[in-house]
Amino acid sequence: MFFRSNDSDRHSGFSNRTSATAFERNSLLGFNSNSKASATLSVNLNNTIGDTSLMSVRSLNVPTKMSMPHFSSNASSGGSIRSYPSIRNLETSVDKLSIYNTTIGSNNQVVNRKVSNGSILSNYISENESSNNGQENLMDLLAESMYSYTPSDIGVEGYRRPIVSNELPDIFNTGKQLKQENDNELGKQDKNFFILSSAGKPIFIMHGDDKQVIPLAGIINTVINYFQVNEQTNVKTIYLRKTGQRFVFLNKSPIIIMIYSRQGETTNVLQDQLDFLYSYLLSTLTSKNLAKLFKNRSNFDLGTFLAQTDVENLNEICSLLSNQFYPDIFLNALQSNPLKKTIRAKIHNQILQQLNEDSELIPRGTLLYGLLLTGKDTKMTAVIRPRGHTLHTSDLQLLFCLIRRHFRSNNTDRELWIPICFPKFNSTGFLYSYIKFLSYESKTVLVFISAQKDAFFKLKLFSDRLTTKLINDRSISKVIDSDREISGFRIRDIQAPLIHHFIYKSKRHVQYIMPTVEYNVKFQNILEDEEIYESSHSGDENNGNINFIKDEKAYQQLYQMKLQSYYRELHNSIMTEDGRESLNNTVVNFINWEGILSNGEDTYGENPYDEHGSIFTTKEKIHIMGMVWSTPQFELYLICNNGVNDKKTISSSARKILRWCQKYEERLFIQNGAIF
């Protein structure tokens, strides 16, 4: 039984390739869904969401003539890409409503959605198809309205905002923050990282030029040494309450690391980040070598000793920790790649079988650990490990960071042999990682870790044989040798209405899952009208975040930072400062953000129209809810679509996600891996 992600895939004129992608994904995951109609739709019809007046047939059957000339012309042009789809564009066909009380037909409906990995999963619903396909298609449209496209507008007479929008509003000023990240001047960023030697020599500092940094390094060093020498204690944090700035220190002589942040993380989270940075340094040097370098030479300049790659890696890690969506650290878990149980078992069996066959080539003790990773997020697909041994999460996170950077730098090397120290495993020595990139398209990587530094050729040979074996298996080759990244699942695959995104962490497995990160490009399309855009935004620094949206890559980053901000707020809401994991063993916390978000109010004033009478988004009504549910078994973080303020529905969706995760636990998480 295969799960069908959404009926609209079948009816909406999807390209064959896209349909195939969805089909392949679900066949690999093996999720089961019996419902023909999207679950999202059914709840949408049965619950009151947002502005209830909009749920009535009367209110849905609004005149198609738009009050705004810009959009009315698009609406009449028959579904151009720049049309402004919304509930108000839908015409109600009363006959087709009879079963569900409310069913909607559409004249012009364009859904243009992108998945962050670049593959288009868009539904193009043509005018004719939508009118002919009847009830199911109409239901799809309503379901799609849950993922609707428009930033909701208010304050415009005659124009009603959609009931629910999945445009994630930027309520944390993330755009501004993103812009500041590009400014290297000290004091302009929300976050900065300082790595110094105990003698006060700068080793690595993320932002700031030498002139600013060197005196500062001296002060940081003095502060730490003062407390250590005079008061026999260590400074842990400096917290400035009014402005919410936090300085967290880690003194691991001969290395001192400090993080500055005003992003609102708790001390505990920042301490984990410090530890992660320190672990990276150890992973390249080992604690033994580090001590040796500084022995009798406390003034040693480690900054010049580090290779360019190390600096790049440090930059990458700092960037991950400050302005990218990287839940691994705050969750202290690894992302797993959901996969059908039988396929994963087959992969594990193939590996074990090959290991048995090559027992002479790879004698016991040669291979310590093996991993099969998929996707640019380095999701774990398979694990090979000796009985009774596991690697620490943060050690693996370090390794994954290296692989991610390899993807980002577009390095085309197919094989790598890297000595790497896993500090939590053994901080004094190196292990050796054989990394083989099976497919750059699907971002599949095979990793073997060995304690023997001359094991490269053995592992290479073993890897080649194993790869051949895996590729020969049709079902496995779909995972590891695809020409595109098809891993993961979408939020639509779960019958959890109104949920925009979620993260589920299984504490037992120390793994988490989340749906593929999707974002709308509709907002970008609106802004493609350069005349409107330029005339209203030129020279206004306050609207820097909107300028970013012009660049799709920046928009993608902005979207990810928005997600990161939401999850950070959710996570902070249950964390204590002093390192306890959560306020209580079991906590359920709902957060509701509401208000009217105004972008560039100073520019627009109260008038949302430009001189031509056209509209651009000036104010957005916010009604967005999030939830954290933490128990000794799991943690669930979720963010709803904008416009949702019904706690009951969210609780119900959260329970559905939970049930879904528990039901498919064996597919979602790697249980034991291949044990040899």
Added chain:
Amino acid sequence: MLKYLTIFDPSKSSELDNEAKDALLLYHEFGSLYGCSLNDKLARIGIIQGTWSMTQTIGGVNSENESVIELDDELIVTIFVESQFFISLCVSTNKEGDYPVLPNKIPSEIFVSHLWLSYKFFLLQHGTFKSFYDVNDSVWNNDLTDLLNEHMVSFWNDIYLKPTTLIRRGLDVLWHDSYKCAEFDTTKETEPNDDSNSSIRTTKEQWWDSMLLRDIILNEESFPGIVDILVYNLPNVKDQHVNESIVKKEYGLVRNFTSDLKNLSDLSNWLYHLHTSYGTISNHIITGNMHFKERVVDTESSSLQSTNSITNDPNTTSLENDHDITRNRESLNQDTDNQQTAMNNISSYSNRFLHNITLPISFAYDAVQEMGTTTGIANSVSLFKSYIPRWSNEETNSTNRNELRRGNIPRHGFLISPLSSDKLPTSYKVKSLNLNFTNQEDTRFNTLFWFYNDMLVLIVCKESFDKIWDISYLIEMDNLLTKSIVQFYEEVLKVKHLSDNNSTDRNFAYTIIDKRTHKQTIKSSIPPFLTKDLINTLDNENNSSPFDLVFTGMDNLLSVNDNNPLSLNAMGNLFGFNSNKEDTNKATQDQTYDTFLTTLSDDKLSELQNEIITILESIRNSKRNKKQIDEERLITLNNGLLCYIRESDDRLILIIRNWFNMKKNESAVGKKTLLGSLGRDVTTWSEEFL
């Protein structure tokens, strides 16, 4: 718990011809017999200043005025005031200290708030630090150091000796810019400054507040000399054995008559602090002559004490004979050989300072001891009363005493007024405070304090208003005030007691902070997170009762000798009238008042307090666009409590309720919203009050 307190002005050390030590205005170590060297002190203030500069440079934000440095087992809390001065407090977080260990660690937020309060109370009484700068000599006037010693050291020393003070006011203390308003469950309830209501009510004659307005403030004899009258209700939970939540709700400012008083928060918080620290408010407390006695006894300091001249003039408590560290700069500049000697002297100064403060009490106590020795009669304090002139025949009658204790026989009179004994210094006749009625610079006003049982009334007069020195005028004012407050009891408290049984808000408690600058009010029914048992235990551990008893005896002595019936000295129930037996009876009667919070143990309460502070701090740190977006949270804790919090640009609402107490179908109606999930009673309440 507390390690040291320091106040310094780094700008002084950076000036030419000045030395580093010139920056130091105050340095006080708590409970230390041997103080640290000047170099150590300078190093400490240097590092505080250094960290401050570092954070400013890296953060690029100059608007900061609070910092908390967390060390392994210490906290250094610093506030930056008047763009020039640092006030820093170092606290040991090590639980193995010799001072009473509270159930849980006290969050740093509470220390920060108290640091602000100590500064603001100083402003209220003495003005800004800058006002002490001697422009001609370009140096700080020595008076500043004297006053800092008198005020700041006393403030923090009381906390050092009685750490429960920090958490006795509950969560209110976190908002040091806001003041608690009293709420009563009657239709006649009014908000302070809300003149609109009173104008409506003038249609009926003789409302209690209109009496105050008409007969005192607008009276032709008083106008415009009396600027404002502030009426506070300060009931004591410990004494009353009633629902803590209701006591908390009714605690605070009941009424004042002008909206111009800008530092109303500081004035109110000062009174609340005095009340919670000492358990009552008396003339000695208001004048600042009453402090807790140091427990540390060492032979050296004892000998020093014995050599001090003993005087019963309370003026001596204003540190005229005191030696503080910074005033002894000369001795500190001596050769290093002499430094150790100087340090030994310094270490005893704090003891001597406190000793001097409490000299009048010690004197009276010694007198009793002496009397006991010479007459061969046991010198127990219970016998003390039989040797001193009696209050009145009625008051020694046990029946009447019980009546008095229960409030059936009201006690009232001036605490601070020119009616006080001539033997007492001026500070007992009028209390001069820096108040701001015009949003410009603070001006000094004379204040009189009057009480009626648990009600405290402050009469704020201009300094030029001489009428207050007229005894007949004061006696008339006493009558008018009595009449008005009696009316208040009739109008408000009686109605309140009738409605007590039907009170609907027993299963939840709330705090509402109005953040608008012109209001800044706190309405709260969340009691402090300490059980009465713990308060009693800790109080008895720390401070022996003879201190208080002797003071009461002194008051009676002075009152009767002066033959002045209005010279009553402590509001509410006098210390001596509390009887354990009576308390037990009263507690049994009021058992029905227990709320869900009173059922929790000390550990749970303390944990809950810290969790709520964490939640509050978390929402405070929220990075949302605070001007445009409101945030609300509903947290279900596994101890069965639901915590709702909503923060908008102008208001913060916190509601706690017991989830287990909710009926199954109670919240079904409102489950869609976060507030509605708290149950029907909360929804009903919110419709009326939010």
